[in-house]
Amino acid sequence: MNFEEELTDKVQDIEQLLRRYLPKEEGFQRTVLQAMNYSVLGGGKRLRPLLMREVFLHCGGENEAILEPFMAALEMIHTYSLVHDDLPAMDNDDYRRGRRTTHVVYGEDMAILAGDGLLNYAFETAMKAFDTASGTEYPRVAGALRVLAAKAGVYGMIGGQVCDVESESRQEVISAEKLLFIHEHKTAALIEAAMMIGGILAGAGEEPVRGLEKAAYDIGIAFQIQDDILDVTGSEEVLGKPIGSDERNGKQTYVSIYGLQKSVEDVEGLSREAIALLKLTEDSFLYGLITWLIHREK
Amino acid sequence: MNFEEELTDKVQDIEQLLRRYLPKEEGFQRTVLQAMNYSVLGGGKRLRPLLMREVFLHCGGENEAILEPFMAALEMIHTYSLVHDDLPAMDNDDYRRGRRTTHVVYGEDMAILAGDGLLNYAFETAMKAFDTASGTEYPRVAGALRVLAAKAGVYGMIGGQVCDVESESRQEVISAEKLLFIHEHKTAALIEAAMMIGGILAGAGEEPVRGLEKAAYDIGIAFQIQDDILDVTGSEEVLGKPIGSDERNGKQTYVSIYGLQKSVEDVEGLSREAIALLKLTEDSFLYGLITWLIHREK
Numbered sequence: 001m002n003f004e005e006e007l008t009d010k011v012q013d014i015e016q017l018l019r020r021y022l023p024k025e026e027g028f029q030r031t032v033l034q035a036m037n038y039s040v041l042g043g044g045k046r047l048r049p050l051l052m053r054e055v056f057l058h059c060g061g062e063n064e065a066i067l068e069p070f071m072a073a074l075e076m077i078h079t080y081s082l083v084h085d086d087l088p089a090m091d092n093d094d095y096r097r098g099r100r101t102t103h104v105v106y107g108e109d110m111a112i113l114a115g116d117g118l119l120n121y122a123f124e125t126a127m128k129a130f131d132t133a134s135g136t137e138y139p140r141v142a143g144a145l146r147v148l149a150a151k152a153g154v155y156g157m158i159g160g161q162v163c164d165v166e167s168e169s170r171q172e173v174i175s176a177e178k179l180l181f182i183h184e185h186k187t188a189a190l191i192e193a194a195m196m197i198g199g200i201l202a203g204a205g206e207e208p209v210r211g212l213e214k215a216a217y218d219i220g221i222a223f224q225i226q227d228d229i230l231d232v233t234g235s236e237e238v239l240g241k242p243i244g245s246d247e248r249n250g251k252q253t254y255v256s257i258y259g260l261q262k263s264v265e266d267v268e269g270l271s272r273e274a275i276a277l278l279k280l281t282e283d284s285f286l287y288g289l290i291t292w293l294i295h296r297e298k
Numbered sequence: 299m300n301f302e303e304e305l306t307d308k309v310q311d312i313e314q315l316l317r318r319y320l321p322k323e324e325g326f327q328r329t330v331l332q333a334m335n336y337s338v339l340g341g342g343k344r345l346r347p348l349l350m351r352e353v354f355l356h357c358g359g360e361n362e363a364i365l366e367p368f369m370a371a372l373e374m375i376h377t378y379s380l381v382h383d384d385l386p387a388m389d390n391d392d393y394r395r396g397r398r399t400t401h402v403v404y405g406e407d408m409a410i411l412a413g414d415g416l417l418n419y420a421f422e423t424a425m426k427a428f429d430t431a432s433g434t435e436y437p438r439v440a441g442a443l444r445v446l447a448a449k450a451g452v453y454g455m456i457g458g459q460v461c462d463v464e465s466e467s468r469q470e471v472i473s474a475e476k477l478l479f480i481h482e483h484k485t486a487a488l489i490e491a492a493m494m495i496g497g498i499l500a501g502a503g504e505e506p507v508r509g510l511e512k513a514a515y516d517i518g519i520a521f522q523i524q525d526d527i528l529d530v531t532g533s534e535e536v537l538g539k540p541i542g543s544d545e546r547n548g549k550q551t552y553v554s555i556y557g558l559q560k561s562v563e564d565v566e567g568l569s570r571e572a573i574a575l576l577k578l579t580e581d582s583f584l585y586g587l588i589t590w591l592i593h594r595e596k
Binding site for chain 2: 023027028029031032033036080084087088089090107108109110112113115116117119120121123124127130138139141142145146149150152153154155158159160161162163165166169178181185
């Protein structure tokens with residue numbers, strides 16, 4: 001099986017896992033449950049749960065019963081952030097991945113509540129890991145919960161989103177420092193959560209988990225720079241959105257600040273560093289995944 | 299010290315506790331931190347943390363170091379729900395407790411993110427209890443976290459809010475069953491969380507915690523019915539909002555469905571049941587608190 005086939009299999013596996021953890025669409029609150037499920041099952045790379053499981057296996061993790069709730073939880077958090085980002089008061093996007101956004105289908109009020117519901121349900125879901133955790137796994141689940149909450153919050157993803165939204169609404173020319181802050185928080189934080197949680201649940205100690213955090217940071221930043229590169233060099237057909245839209249909107253990107261050449265070099269350098277930190281061999285799936293992420297065309 | 303003085307002291311104590319647990323307003327994400335703090339420090343009865351601590355003490359709890367993070371967390375969750383409720387896409391309220399609402403001061407985008415931030419920070423805050431929990435307290439903290447998440451989510455508070463929002467936007471004449479669902483979830487669920495968590499952290503077993511849940515349910519429903527009664531019988535000056543506004547808006551309430559007499563009787567009956575379940579004596583503060591809540595004039 002080549003990398004692409006393995007990737008397709010693993011992503012399909014995650015789709016099934018997500019369906020198992022999503023709520024049943026019943027009761028007086030049915031509409032919000034439908035809106036939550038519609039949002040989560042809208043496709044996507046499933047990058048975060050994918051990375052979480054691969055790191056878990058890479059670190060010798062065995063009991064997937066404590067891992068799976070966290071895989072689902074992290075994807076719920078990623079999804080809620082997109083639902084709220086797309087709202088009229090934020091980016092005001094009517095389409096995402098070729099489908100109508102949640103507020104277009106269910107109304108703005110339901111989209112706000114579906115986002116709230118997903119964030120809250122993510123924690124409910126992750127806490128299910130306590131049910132099957134053994135004595136030694138119990139503190140690992142608690143540790144993983146704390147990383148999940150920290151990386152998703154105002155000192156993680158939300159913090160980056162706030163800074164991004166505010167800079168855009170002020171139409172300010174942002175500094176390289178602020179741009180890095182946005183990328184670190186809005187993009188890298190949840191990748192860090194994915195990989196750290198994979199390690200923590202597998203029983204990795206403090207120092208190895210710090211190594212995972214650094215590797216995840218590199219991957220997150222490289223991933224974001226590649227996004228900015230694709231906005232300039234990509235094909236509209238492949239990307240499914242207009243090329244150069246960031247540039248036309250006057251949005252500062254890594255490429256507009258550092259130029260294309262340094263951007264491409266940095267993506268390479270960061271991914272090489274991540275691979276070295278993780279001590280990956282070329283035949284491992286995780287090696288293939290990181291390489292694919294960095295060289296993707298959409 | 300009479301009941302009112304004791305209440306004032308205890309509420310002031312909670313205000314100080316909240317300030318200790320709120321984030322410092324610094325960093326590139328400063329605005330959202332300001333918006334979060336503005337929202338939480340807007341006054342209110344502080345009923346949920348108050349009930350949590352009183353039940354904790356009533357159940358023989360001693361280590362307040364594991365309790366306090368949960369008191370702050372629950373008030374953050376209550377506050378985020380108000381911030382999102384007040385949004386233009388929801389109730390569109392410009393004022394709450396005589397102050398401008400969060401979205402009026404900080405903008406709609408920042409209010410959405412401040413709500414998200416508060417919900418997430420609530421879990422971060424509650425998880426701090428793991429830091430000081432002893433071996434026997436560790437699973438109590440995990441149990442309390444699960445109750446917090448369950449009662450705040452789509453099968454708790456959010457579920458009630460969804461049903462309420464949807465019924466109002468459809469201007470439907472709701473059934474007594476649906477009205478009870480809304481009250482149970484939108485109002486009672488967080489009261490249940492408060493009292494159950496107080497008990498769990500104090501080391502109460504499964505059955506006593508179920509008793510606390512039932513008593514909290516009674517208090518929550520009685521509290522809500524009293525709200526509906528005050529909307530009909532209260533004084534505008536005391537309430538700080540127009541009397542009969544629910545009625546004029548064609549909103550179904552407990553009073554409009556069951557009439558004033560049965561409503562008043564039910565408030566009495568429910569509060570008597572709660573007091574019996576908790577085995578409270580008339581001289582206890584908790585007895586005074588429940589009685590005060592039920593007979594309040596605003």
